[in-house]
Amino acid sequence: MSTNKSLLTILIVVLAVAPTVEGGPALAVGCxxxxxxxxVACYASAGLVFGTITAGVGTPIAAVLCNLAQGTCMAACAASVIAPTP
Incomplete structure (x- = not known):
């Protein structure tokens, strides 16, 4: 894996586990x-195009992992928006 692909993979992992949003809908949209x-970067780093892969037996594992990371990231965004602030 090239350095660029490695950095993009690290980026998606960081986005998946560490998004924090406080401050309303505008920041939630940014998240x-x-x-x-x-x-999109994760797919590109695997040589895939986001939005062109359908689920099924032949789905590349990279696409599945990118989708899982995106779902985790989205859940963290949603949780940070609906979480009560002290």
Missing amino acids: VAACNAGA
Whole structure:
């Protein structure tokens, strides 16, 4: 894996496990946009095009992992928006 692909993979992992959003809908939109940008980068690092893969037996494992990371990132965005603030 090239350095660029490695960095993009690290980016999607970081986005998946560490998004924090406090401050309302505008920042939530930014968080979701970052998740989507990370997913596109993750697909690209695997030589795939985001949005062109359908689920099934032949789905590349890289696409599955990118999708899982994006889902985790989106869940963290949603949780940070709906979580009560002290």
